[in-house]
Amino acid sequence: MxxxxxxxxxxxxxxxxxxxxxxxxxxxxxxxxxxxxxxxxxxxxxxxxxxxxxxxxxxxxxxxxxxxxxxxxxxxxxxxxxxxxxxxxxxxxxxxxxxxxxxxxxxxxxxxxxxxxxxxxxxxxxxxxxxxxxxxxxxxxxxxxxxxxxxxxxxxxxxxxxxxxxxxxxxxxxDTLPTWVTVVGLEQGCGAGSSYLCGQHPVLSRAICHQRTPLPGTHSNTKPFQEIWQLEANADWSLDHEDSPSREVAVKMLESFSRITQQTLKITGLRSHRWLYARHExxxxxxxxxxxxxxxxxxxxxxxxxxxxxxxxxxxxxxxxxxxxxx
Missing domain, CATH: 3.50.50.60 (FAD/NAD(P)-binding domain)
Structure with missing residues (x-):
C-alpha cells in the first residue's frame, strides 16, 4: 500500500x-x-x-x-x-x-x-x-x-x-553506555585558559565554555552568568556512577573542575543530567x-x-x- x-x-x-x-x-x-x-x-x-x-x-x-x-x-x-x-x-x-x-x-x-x-x-x-x-x-x-x-x-x-x-x-x-553531564553557570570567570579543555582525567572527558561574557541585564530575579560551562564525565566514571544521585554526581564533577581551574567556583545555576544511552557499541x-x-x-x-x-x-x-x- x-x-x-x-x-x-x-x-x-x-x-x-x-x-x-x-x-x-x-x-x-x-x-x-x-x-x-x-x-x-x-x-x-x-x-x-x-x-x-x-x-x-x-x-x-x-x-x-x-x-x-x-x-x-x-x-x-x-x-x-x-x-x-x-x-x-x-x-x-x-x-x-x-x-x-x-x-x-x-x-x-x-x-x-x-x-x-x-x-x-x-x-x-x-x-x-x-x-x-x-x-x-x-x-x-x-x-x-x-x-x-x-x-x-x-x-x-x-x-x-x-x-x-x-x-x-x-x-x-x-550495547549502550551512559554519560553524565553537568551544566554550571558561574557568577565570575573561572580563569581557564581556553574555552575547551579535554584529555585524560579521572573524572572528566571535556569541559566546554558556552558563554564567556556577561549577559545583558534582565527584569527577572535571576543573575546573569559570566560563564556557562558544560562538564562531561568520561565513559568509565559515568559507568561507575551510572546509578548515583544526580546531586552527588554534580558535586564530584564540580570539585574536579575547581581543582583543574584552581578557583573557587561561584555557582549561580546548575543542572546535571545522565544520558543513559549516550553511546552505542x-x-x-x-x-x-x-x-x-x-x-x-x-x-x-x-x-x-x-x-x-x-x-x-x-x-x-x-x-x-x-x-x-x-x-
Whole structure:
C-alpha cells in the first residue's frame, strides 16, 4: 500500500532528519516524542532565563555528505577552537560546526513540516493489514498510521519493534553506555585558559565554555552568568556512577573542575543530567531496519555509524528506501 501517513517515534536528529525528508517529499508525518521538546541527545536546557546545550555541543563531520549538508543549514556556524588539556598545555586547533544559538534549534526547525506531539510515550506497536496502531503508556490505542519508524536508542526501541522478531534480536545485540553531564553557570570567570579543555582525567572527558561574557541585564530575579560551562564525565566514571544521585554526581564533577581551574567556583545555576544511552557499541552492519510486511522500521546512531553523524546517515538511508518504494 502507499505509505502516505507515517509516524516517527523520537525527535532527535534521526527522527527530525527523517521527518524533514518525508515532509519535503509530500508525506504526512506525525512525530511522537516522550520529552517536552525536540533534540534527543542534542537537547538544550535552561539555567535561569538562559538556554544552553545539555547534550552534544557541536558536530565534527567525517563524511563529505554530512559536512556539506551542515554547511547548507541556515543556523550552522563554523568555529575553530584552541583547546588545552586539563593541565593547561595547548593542543592542536579543532574545527567544529555548531547550531546557533544552541543545538536543539536545528531539530526544532527540521520538524516544522510535521505534526509534533511532545510528552507522549509510545509503549507498543500493533501491525495489521490496515497499518500500524500505536499504544501509549496507559495502554490506550491512540492512532493508526500507514507505517511507523522508531528512532529511539536501541534499549527503548526493543518493545516497539516487537512486531518483527528479527528486529528485536538485532536491537538487543547493541550495547549502550551512559554519560553524565553537568551544566554550571558561574557568577565570575573561572580563569581557564581556553574555552575547551579535554584529555585524560579521572573524572572528566571535556569541559566546554558556552558563554564567556556577561549577559545583558534582565527584569527577572535571576543573575546573569559570566560563564556557562558544560562538564562531561568520561565513559568509565559515568559507568561507575551510572546509578548515583544526580546531586552527588554534580558535586564530584564540580570539585574536579575547581581543582583543574584552581578557583573557587561561584555557582549561580546548575543542572546535571545522565544520558543513559549516550553511546552505542553496535555489531550491526546495516544502515536501518525496515519490514515490507509489518510496515515497521528503525534508524538512528545504533546502526553502522555512531554519533550524530551516524543518526543522520541512517535516517537518510531509510528515507531513500521509503521514498524510492513509494515513488
Amino acid at each position: 502507499p505509505l502516505k501517513n507515517i509516524a516517527i517515534i523520537g525527535a532527535g536528529l534521526a527522527g527530525a532528519t527523517l521527518a524533514n525528508r518525508l515532509t519535503q517529499a509530500g508525506r504526512d508525518v506525525t512525530i511522537y516524542e516522550k520529552s517536552r521538546g525536540t533534540g534527543g541527545r542534542l537537547a538544550s536546557c535552561r539555567l535561569g532565563d538562559t538556554p544552553t546545550n545539555l547534550g552534544a555541543p557541536w558536530f565534527q563531520p567525517e563524511s563529505k555528505a554530512f559536512h556539506d549538508w551542515l554547511l547548507n543549514q541556515p543556523d550552522i556556524q563554523e568555529r575553530v577552537l584552541e583547546p588545552q588539556d586539563f593541565n593547561g598545555s595547548p593542543l592542536a586547533p579543532v574545527t567544529v560546526l555548531s547550531v546557533d544559538p544552541y543545538q536543539s534549534c536545528m531539530t526544532r526547525r527540521l520538524t516544522e513540516g510535521a505534526i509534533l506531539n511532545t510528552g507522549v510515550r509510545i509503549s507498543a506497536l500493533h501491525s495489521s493489514e490496515n497499518g500500524v496502531t500505536l499504544e501509549d503508556a496507559n495502554g490506550r490505542k491512540i492512532a493508526r498510521h500507514d507505517a511507523v519508524v522508531v528512532t529511539t536508542p536501541a534499549p527503548q526501541a526493543l518493545p516497539l519493534l516487537a512486531p518483527v522478531d528479527d528486529f528485536v534480536r538485532l536491537a538487543a545485540s547493541v 553496535s555489531p550491526l552492519t546495516d544502515d536501518y531496519l525496515w519490514s515490507d510486511k509489518q510496515y515497521v522500521g528503525a534508524c538512528g546512531d545504533w546502526f553502522r555509524h555512531d554519533g550524530s553523524e551516524g543518526a543522520w546517515l541512517s535516517a537518510n538511508a531509510l528515507a531513500d528506501k521509503l521514498l524510492q518504494e513509494d515513488a
